[in-house]
Amino acid sequence: MASVSETVVDPAAATLRRRGRFSPGDAFLYGITLAAALSALVLLVLLARELIADAWPAVQEFGLGFVTSRTWDPSTDVYGAATFLFGTALTSFAALLLAAPLSIAIALFLTELAPRWLRGPVGTLVEMLAAVPSVVLGLWGILVMGPWIVEHVGPFLHRTLGWTPFFKTEPATGPSMLSAILILTIMMVPIISSICRELFLNVPRELREGALALGATRWEVVRGVIFPYARAGVAAALILGLGRAIGEAIAVTQVIGNNEAITWNLFDPGDTLASRIASLYVGATTKLQISSLVYLALILLAFSLVVNLLARVIINRVAARHQVSA
Amino acid sequence: MSDHVLTAKSLTSEHRTRRRIVNWVVEGVATLAALTAVALLLIVVGSVAKRGLGAINLDFFTKTPSLLGFDVASSGIANAIVGTFVIVGLAVSMALPIGILAAIYLNEFAPRRVQSVMTVAFDVLNGVPAIVVGIFVFVFIVSGHGQAAWKGSFALAILMLPLVTRSTQEVLALVPSSMREASLALGAPRWRTTLSVVLPMAVGGIITGATLATARVAGETAPLLFTSALAGNAVSWQPDEPLSSIPMFIFTSAEQADPALQEQAWGAALVLIAFVLVASMVARAFGLRSRRRLTGGR
Numbered sequence: 001m002a003s004v005s006e007t008v009v010d011p012a013a014a015t016l017r018r019r020g021r022f023s024p025g026d027a028f029l030y031g032i033t034l035a036a037a038l039s040a041l042v043l044l045v046l047l048a049r050e051l052i053a054d055a056w057p058a059v060q061e062f063g064l065g066f067v068t069s070r071t072w073d074p075s076t077d078v079y080g081a082a083t084f085l086f087g088t089a090l091t092s093f094a095a096l097l098l099a100a101p102l103s104i105a106i107a108l109f110l111t112e113l114a115p116r117w118l119r120g121p122v123g124t125l126v127e128m129l130a131a132v133p134s135v136v137l138g139l140w141g142i143l144v145m146g147p148w149i150v151e152h153v154g155p156f157l158h159r160t161l162g163w164t165p166f167f168k169t170e171p172a173t174g175p176s177m178l179s180a181i182l183i184l185t186i187m188m189v190p191i192i193s194s195i196c197r198e199l200f201l202n203v204p205r206e207l208r209e210g211a212l213a214l215g216a217t218r219w220e221v222v223r224g225v226i227f228p229y230a231r232a233g234v235a236a237a238l239i240l241g242l243g244r245a246i247g248e249a250i251a252v253t254q255v256i257g258n259n260e261a262i263t264w265n266l267f268d269p270g271d272t273l274a275s276r277i278a279s280l281y282v283g284a285t286t287k288l289q290i291s292s293l294v295y296l297a298l299i300l301l302a303f304s305l306v307v308n309l310l311a312r313v314i315i316n317r318v319a320a321r322h323q324v325s326a
Numbered sequence: 327m328s329d330h331v332l333t334a335k336s337l338t339s340e341h342r343t344r345r346r347i348v349n350w351v352v353e354g355v356a357t358l359a360a361l362t363a364v365a366l367l368l369i370v371v372g373s374v375a376k377r378g379l380g381a382i383n384l385d386f387f388t389k390t391p392s393l394l395g396f397d398v399a400s401s402g403i404a405n406a407i408v409g410t411f412v413i414v415g416l417a418v419s420m421a422l423p424i425g426i427l428a429a430i431y432l433n434e435f436a437p438r439r440v441q442s443v444m445t446v447a448f449d450v451l452n453g454v455p456a457i458v459v460g461i462f463v464f465v466f467i468v469s470g471h472g473q474a475a476w477k478g479s480f481a482l483a484i485l486m487l488p489l490v491t492r493s494t495q496e497v498l499a500l501v502p503s504s505m506r507e508a509s510l511a512l513g514a515p516r517w518r519t520t521l522s523v524v525l526p527m528a529v530g531g532i533i534t535g536a537t538l539a540t541a542r543v544a545g546e547t548a549p550l551l552f553t554s555a556l557a558g559n560a561v562s563w564q565p566d567e568p569l570s571s572i573p574m575f576i577f578t579s580a581e582q583a584d585p586a587l588q589e590q591a592w593g594a595a596l597v598l599i600a601f602v603l604v605a606s607m608v609a610r611a612f613g614l615r616s617r618r619r620l621t622g623g624r
Contacts, residue, residue, distance in 0.1 A: 023515040023516075023517070025515055025516075025517035025518065026515055026516045026517050028517065029430075029516065029517040029520060029521075030431075030435055032427055033427045033428065033430045033431030033434075033435060034431050034435070035427075036423075036424045036425075036426075036427035036428040036430075036431060037427070037428040037431040037432055037436070037444050037491075038444075039424055039428060039487065040428070040444065040447040040448045040450075040451045040487065040488065040491070041444070041447045043451060043484060043487075044447060044450060044451055044454075046462075046466070047454065047458075047459075047462045050462055050465050050466045051458075051461070051462060051465065053465075054465040054469075101359075102359050102362065102363070103359075105355055105356040105358075105359035105360070106356070106359045106360045106363055108356045109356040109357055109359060109360040110360065112356075113353055113356055113357060114360070122360055122364060124607075124610065125363070125364045125367055126360070126363045126364065126367075128367055128603060128606065128607070129363060129366060129367045129370075131541065131542070131545075131602050131603060131606045132367070132370055132371075132545075132599060132602070132603075133544075133545025133546070133547070133573060133598055133599065133602060134545070134546075134547065134548075135545065135547040135573045135576045135577050135580075135595075135598075136370070136374060136545070136576065136595045136598060136599050137370065138577075138580070139374075139576055139580045139591055139592070139595050140370050140373060140374065140595075142580060143377075143580070143588065143592075144373050186366055186370075189363055190363070193363070217345050217346060217348070217349035218349055218352075218353065219345075219348055219349040219352040219353070220345065220349070222352070240453075243453055246455070247453075247454075247455025247456070247457065247458070248455070249455065249456065249457035249548045250456075250457075250547045250548050250573075250577065254577070254580060254581075274455055274457045274548075277457050277461060278457055278548060278551055281551035281552055281555055282555065282556070290469075293461065294461060294465055297457070297458045297461040297462070300455055300457070300458050301454060301455075301458050304450075304453045304454050304455055304458070305450060305453075307453065308449060308450050308452075308453035309446075309450065312446055312449060312450075
């Protein structure tokens with residue numbers, strides 16, 4: 001895209017400048033569009049500044065110890081984020097573990113296996129999964145999936161995998177970290193699979209056909225040609241999916257149970273950074289508690305910046321490599 | 327990894343059978359994965375439809391929620407529907423012009439360096455979690471001043487802006503450079519070229535992108551939690567007071583133990599999901615058509 005606009009815009013602009021015909025209308029359009037384009041940068045700076053300013057009382061009170069303290073106690077006005085960091089890490093990585101193979105397999109189906117007429121409709125349906133509002137998914141999570149886990153999936157997991165730390169107890173009634181993990185998986189799948197589909201489609205035809213001509217099966221083409229070619233891009237897709245999971249507040253807060261505990265037992269309720277913020281939307285009382293909530297948001301913002309920039313760096317590197325080889 | 331493909335061993339028939347079986351298994355797994363995703367969508371939409379249909383009648387659209395949980399069956403979500411309309415409408419009116427103008431700058435004016443830096447800024451903004459945007463608007467303009475529907479709109483607009491900019495940018499890049507050059511060669515200034523040649527060609531794609539972005543933010547709850555949650559029960563069009571909204575209604579009713587209220591939540595979910603899915607599908611179909619026209623069937 002960058003290269004397209006480059007060739008389009010620059011010669012024309014250069015010609016205009018040479019002729020000195022940059023009319024007032026041009027200057028005006030240039031001015032307002034530039035101002036609009038700067039809005040993203042301005043918003044990002046404002047976002048960071050406001051969050052830091054309002055988190056400052058909590059930062060001063062608890063310092064960096066905030067992230068290792070397990071206490072979240074409004075009655076004594078002492079707050080710490082450790083349980084939520086643990087919950088965020090556990091739920092989003094577990095969801096990534098489930099979503100990654102599923103999404104990659106879906107992308108493979110859509111690019112390599114499905115008959116051409118089926119690709120469009122199935123691809124659209126998978127992407128529609130991303131269009132389901134998180135509050136609706138959360139509603140479904142508490143009222144349909146939750147009971148289903150307690151009655152069917154939970155007992156089965158406990159019977160077969162009860163020896164692991166994850167399914168130690170009988171499934172409790174109602175909300176659990178397992179529900180949150182499954183909901184997050186559902187949210188990540190359409191994101192990761194649609195990026196992977198683009199990546200797989202971009203694998204040059206000759207490489208694919210070369211491998212097939214050498215007698216490789218479809219799976220061998222995937223393993224030997226497509227995966228190595230798309231590896232970095234897939235990593236970026238997984239990182240972006242992880243970012244989505246880390247930041248999801250509503251659906252998670254609906255199903256996870258908002259409990260302050262560090263436990264590996266997935267049938268227990270837990271909490272994440274985003275979900276804790278959402279759950280306190282009417283309940284934050286003291287100034288320090290609000291400031292601590294903003295501190296949580298600041299940590300989330302930092303995560304999302306890191307995740308997105310990392311993915312961007314990877315994607316840019318891939319794009320650069322492809323331009324050279326193309 | 328590629329040496330696996332071509333070993334002498336792989337030419338014996340026993341290995342060929344094994345390779346074929348492995349291939350079948352993988353193909354089966356991939357097909358199953360795609361089926362799972364499609365089934366999930368159908369299950370979610372199906373259970374929303376099944377449970378929500380019972381709540382939907384004329385009262386559901388014209389009446390407001392019952393205050394103390396009496397007579398829930400003949401109450402409705404009129405206030406939430408109006409509220410969502412106001413909040414989302416305002417968000418669109420903030421994000422759409424700015425997003426389109428920004429895309430024009432990025433695609434028509436920006437030097438390459440500037441373009442890539444600013445595109446990253448929009449991408450990063452796009453990656454900021456909705457709840458963080460909600461908290462930002464809360465500390466920025468709500469805290470100490472009170473909630474209001476337009477503040478919720480502002481939060482939604484922040485989420486919408488990068489979506490609109492990105493989609494508009496992609497469409498503008500598809501407008502053939504020959505069109506711009508033809509216009510400039512005829513002596514039209516840049517602004518005229520942009521407004522009368524480039525934008526009209528791209529308008530279909532821009533509308534598609536805007537519709538998808540609208541559908542996406544219409545279902546957002548997190549930005550409204552801290553900005554437009556403490557709403558009254560009456561139907562109101564006032565953007566300077568907190569208004570109810572369909573997502574907030576679902577969020578709060580879902581936590582109620584009363585099955586009648588839960589049914590109301592399902593009904594609201596059905597309304598929301600129908601709007602979002604239909605808008606996305608129509609926009610996609612329309613977008614595909616206008617894109618095809620723009621690229622001449624390529």
